[in-house]
Amino acid sequence: MTDLSIFVSYAHSDNSATHGRVHGIARDIGHSYAALTGQPAKVFLDTESIALGENWRDRIRSGLSNATIFLAFVSPSYLNSGPCRSELREFLSFLGQDGSSRLIIPLLLTESGRMDEMPAGDDLWTQVTCLQYLPIEKMKFEDQGSGAWMTTIAKVVDRVAQVLSEQADQDRAISTQLTEPASSSSDQIEDPRGVLDEIADVEESLPELGRVATDFASIIGEFNVEITSATPRIQHASSFSQRLAISRELATNLTPIVDRALTSAQEMASVVRRLDPGIISLIRFAQNAPDRESAEAQVFFGQLREMASIGVTSISSVEVLEASIKQSKGNSADLDRPLDKMQRALILVVETQAIYKGWLDELGAIG
Secondary structure, three states, X not given: OOOEEEEEEOOHHHHHXXXXXXXXXXXXXXXXXXXXXXXXXXXXXXXXXXXXXXXXXXXXXXXXXXXXXXXXXXXXXXXXXXXXXXXXXXXXXXXXXXOHHHHEEEEEOOOHHHHOOXXXXXXXXXXXXXXXXXXXXXXXXXXOOOHHHHHHHHHHHHHHHHHHHHHHHHHHHHHHHHXXXXXXXXXXXXXXXXXXXXXXXXXXXXXXXXXHHHHHHHHHHHHHHHHHHHHHHHHOXXXXXHHHHXXXXXXXXXXXXXXXXXXXXXXXXXXXXXXXXXXXXXXXXXXXXXXXXXXHHHXXXXXXXXXXXXXXXXXXXXXXXXHHXXXXXXXXXXXXXXXXXXXXXXXXXXXXXXXXXXHHHHHHHOX
């Protein structure tokens, strides 16, 4: 067993609604792990902004010398939170496709039947179901320290210990492969592809990302024009009936715009996620590639860094709009429907920030 860092991702509203039980569960998991193994477990709460991002990346990179678990308290509030989704997306992006995703342990805080009522096509919820979540919804009603409480804590700790053991086995296998002499079999074929070949493959797909980002920005412009035009009319209406009529007119005008926005946001998120594994693998491969210092490689990585930086900084304006929409809802049922849809589109876009951050982090590793 090794020292453990547990990074906890949760919606603050869930902790409040359960009278602090989310914090209590997380802390008791750490205490129980330490009691079971004799090894300390450090629990990081309030990490919605991934302020400790460098810590968990460094610990994962260090392999067997340290261990990291990401606990996600999943609920409708969690999946409707841009920061929470970004945390989970960033961890998934960093771990990649080598099976290390088991280091993420989703704890289902809401009945699965209710979770299935989430908007269709929510790929993050689909990924959570593939990660073999642990249902803990009854913990919302248990007293901390009760028999039922401690039984559930023990189940989570058992999963943590199992995950760490499996990850250690995988790390040892990788270490063995790296230290064993290469096979001299005559049928072994050396891959002739270099970093420039890999760059060319990714480079062909980057214009598509630029296109969908531009399309989405244009749709946001149309949305803002409608809102800006209608807001003063609503504010200066002489009666509530007149305000309602203007709100319904605005809802009618916004409906086709937000339909396009959601489609565009889904396409953008899909393109970024599709590119992510290849870009991360390419950057890591380039660290030791002999031609990584070539002019072509430097130009490409410079363009990629600029694109990722723009992606990260532009998300801030999207987050402001998302917060504004959240505050504006509740005045008209007709208007709430397109606002809900636009909010879902914006949350999808905010998620991509985690992937962009991952690219910048990997680029930083190669200077």
